[in-house]
Amino acid sequence: MRTALYILFSLAVASIIASLVPQTKNEPAVADRFQNDHVLWGKVFRVLGFFDVFGSWWFQGLLALLIFVLVACLLPRTAALFRQRRSISRPPRVGRFPGSGRRTSMETTLSGDEAVAAARRALRGYQLSGVNEARQFIGEKGFARETGSLIFHWSFLVLIVGAALTVGFGFRGQAIIVEGERWTEDRANYTYYAPGRFFADDDHRGFVIELDSFGVTYGLPNGGASDYVSHVKVFDQGRQVEERNIRVNDPLVYGGLKFYQASYGWAPVVRVSKGAEVLYEGPVVSVNRGPGGSSEGTLRFRGEGTAFLLDFYPDPILAPGKDGPEPANLSDVPGGSAGRSVGSQKAFGFPVMVVRAFTGAIGDAPANVFTLDTNGLQPAGGDLVVPADVALAAGGQLKSASIAFQGLSVELLDLKRFTVLAVKADPGVPVVGLAAALILLGLVPSLYAWRRRLWVHVIERDGEATLVELGGVAYQRKERFDEEFTTVALRLRENLPPVPEKAPV
Amino acid sequence: MRLTPSLCLVSLVSLVAAGCGNSQPAACGGVAVGVSISTPIGGRNVDDGAAVAVAPGRATLVNVWGSWCGPCRLEQPLLTKQAAAHPDVQFVGVDVQDNDAAARAFRKEFSVAYPSIADPSRELAARLKARSTPATVAINAKGQAYLVQSAVDADTLNCLVGLSRT
Numbered sequence: 001m002r003t004a005l006y007i008l009f010s011l012a013v014a015s016i017i018a019s020l021v022p023q024t025k026n027e028p029a030v031a032d033r034f035q036n037d038h039v040l041w042g043k044v045f046r047v048l049g050f051f052d053v054f055g056s057w058w059f060q061g062l063l064a065l066l067i068f069v070l071v072a073c074l075l076p077r078t079a080a081l082f083r084q085r086r087s088i089s090r091p092p093r094v095g096r097f098p099g100s101g102r103r104t105s106m107e108t109t110l111s112g113d114e115a116v117a118a119a120r121r122a123l124r125g126y127q128l129s130g131v132n133e134a135r136q137f138i139g140e141k142g143f144a145r146e147t148g149s150l151i152f153h154w155s156f157l158v159l160i161v162g163a164a165l166t167v168g169f170g171f172r173g174q175a176i177i178v179e180g181e182r183w184t185e186d187r188a189n190y191t192y193y194a195p196g197r198f199f200a201d202d203d204h205r206g207f208v209i210e211l212d213s214f215g216v217t218y219g220l221p222n223g224g225a226s227d228y229v230s231h232v233k234v235f236d237q238g239r240q241v242e243e244r245n246i247r248v249n250d251p252l253v254y255g256g257l258k259f260y261q262a263s264y265g266w267a268p269v270v271r272v273s274k275g276a277e278v279l280y281e282g283p284v285v286s287v288n289r290g291p292g293g294s295s296e297g298t299l300r301f302r303g304e305g306t307a308f309l310l311d312f313y314p315d316p317i318l319a320p321g322k323d324g325p326e327p328a329n330l331s332d333v334p335g336g337s338a339g340r341s342v343g344s345q346k347a348f349g350f351p352v353m354v355v356r357a358f359t360g361a362i363g364d365a366p367a368n369v370f371t372l373d374t375n376g377l378q379p380a381g382g383d384l385v386v387p388a389d390v391a392l393a394a395g396g397q398l399k400s401a402s403i404a405f406q407g408l409s410v411e412l413l414d415l416k417r418f419t420v421l422a423v424k425a426d427p428g429v430p431v432v433g434l435a436a437a438l439i440l441l442g443l444v445p446s447l448y449a450w451r452r453r454l455w456v457h458v459i460e461r462d463g464e465a466t467l468v469e470l471g472g473v474a475y476q477r478k479e480r481f482d483e484e485f486t487t488v489a490l491r492l493r494e495n496l497p498p499v500p501e502k503a504p505v
Numbered sequence: 506m507r508l509t510p511s512l513c514l515v516s517l518v519s520l521v522a523a524g525c526g527n528s529q530p531a532a533c534g535g536v537a538v539g540v541s542i543s544t545p546i547g548g549r550n551v552d553d554g555a556a557v558a559v560a561p562g563r564a565t566l567v568n569v570w571g572s573w574c575g576p577c578r579l580e581q582p583l584l585t586k587q588a589a590a591h592p593d594v595q596f597v598g599v600d601v602q603d604n605d606a607a608a609r610a611f612r613k614e615f616s617v618a619y620p621s622i623a624d625p626s627r628e629l630a631a632r633l634k635a636r637s638t639p640a641t642v643a644i645n646a647k648g649q650a651y652l653v654q655s656a657v658d659a660d661t662l663n664c665l666v667g668l669s670r671t
Binding site for chain 1: 636
């Protein structure tokens with residue numbers, strides 16, 4: 001069992017690592033960012049499997065070892081308990097009391113059989129054996145200790161079964177929904193998709209989530225978000241079935257899936273035109289980190305041989321850069337630092353978007369729509385675009401509301417948020433819950449119950465009073481047993497009419 | 506040894522159950538898979554917002570696409586050509602995870618004459634069991650449907666047109 005404890009300790013350490021290092025299955029973007037920001041540690045952690053601790057070979061090896069050790073230990077113990085429980089009801093073999101433990105004896109006027117009956121009454125609360133031909137029997141108490149201990153340990157196996165159910169039949173995914181848009185629960189709509197080995201495509205439910213609105217409360221002392229909430233409606237078979245807020249630790253539960261509030265970001269609404277023809281008008285989900293604290297999205301126009309990297313700064317200021325002043329973001333609140341100065345620079349007080357154009361063969365191969373591989377593409381300039389209302393307020397002199405590259409003009413029309421929901425199906429959770437309940441159920445008696453055994457031997461003597469001997473031993477809590485033994489002995493005395501004392505001659 | 510009959514029974518049941526899962530056979534060299542589509546196909550036209558409804562009981566080819574999707578560009582010239590060549594088959598596009606302006610520019614670039622239904626959240630695509638983009642579904646007059654979960658080449662597309670006429 002010591003080996004099992006070492007393994008459990010190792011698993012606990014692994015869980016701490018999984019809490020500290022971003023896990024690819026839960027936060028793919030954060031894990032990628034960590035590897036980009038900490039190249040050396042990223043490599044080390046990747047080799048060690050720290051970005052997917054629970055899926056790593058060493059974690060699963062530890063689990064397998066734990067199962068083996070538990071089973072190897074628990075099977076003989078369980079068999080022994082059943083043997084003990086069965087044997088206690090049988091009469092003991094005729095013999096002497098063990099030498100250890102407490103002993104007392106008393107005489108009574110009762111016959112042997114009557115004394116046996118009286119003694120059995122006195123040992124109420126004990127599980128009693130049958131009586132052998134020498135009028136001996138045993139009483140036992142405290143089996144709950146071993147039973148509880150076994151339940152406690154077997155429950156860990158149940159726990160592992162629950163976890164295996166989740167790994168095999170569960171599901172992990174990530175959904176990105178822009179304010180005002182709808183998202184269907186189907187394989188192709190997940191931006192991250194990690195089904196269990198036995199989770200089939202047909203297990204998707206096809207219901208729809210509409211993100212009505214997304215709200216952020218900036219209540220932290222450092223200006224960070226203290227609360228963020230997605231207000232969603234759920235539609236199933238074309239009918240609205242639910243409307244609620246999703247917050248951190250307050251997920252939406254529907255169709256066997258849980259939708260947790262994981263993250264959020266900006267999706268600036270952009271219009272790209274070629275002359276009078278609009279080529280694109282809609283939000284651009286900016287999930288990547290761009291330069292100067294911006295968030296970055298992409299647009300590809302394969303027919304035009306042009307692609308854009310769009311770096312969005314909700315609250316910019318100009319900061320020194322390699323090639324002169326560059327925008328840097330101060331906060332997540334659009335224009336939230338209006339009036340603030342850093343050095344000689346004043347915060348813009350309004351959001352801006354830096355558009356970087358690339359030309360060349362964009363390619364028709366399947367590609368990640370959130371990122372743009374600029375290798376092999378030629379930079380075609382970059383400029384800064386502001387919302388139309390800001391440009392108007394500045395009299396058209398400060399910044400432009402529309403910029404043009406390669407015959408395409410780019411406008412920043414509006415700001416929208418997108419929400420990131422971590423999606424989980426955990427079919428093993430009820431089993432894990434049952435295991436947790438069993439662990440508690442087993443733990444209490446295994447800690448507080450204690451096992452003790454009493455022996456009674458009734459000896460009928462010719463021409464003399466019947467002698468009743470009582471002996472006992474405790475396997476735990478010996479000091480408490482002394483007290484209990486005395487109580488039982490007194491009760492036995494009360495049940496056995498004593499032999500009258502002879503009057504002095 | 507006593508387990509052997511039970512194992513045989515379990516294996517037999519599994520085989521029968523697996524067989525029941527695909528009620529329709531694979532076709533077009535195993536590329537197209539039979540699927541069951543129970544809901545009518547219709548929605549908003551990406552060009553003008555008007556209603557588009559697929560007439561049941563006719564040979565139909567539904568192409569799931571998006572202007573953002575590279576492989577969709579590769580197969581679109583084939584689809585455009587086949588739609589013109591087979592007026593007896595109704596071609597319909599389902600434009601997924603897209604915005605109308607981008608979709609219209611794509612359709613103009615490839616001179617797509619048949620209508621496309623806007624499906625930004627992939628609700629319709631999910632009902633067609635199309636789990637990748639592009640995907641193409643051939644539906645015959647009896648309502649039997651065959652799905653290809655990838656870009657189609659000329660042979661596959663010809664085969665799908667043939668299936669839609671069966």
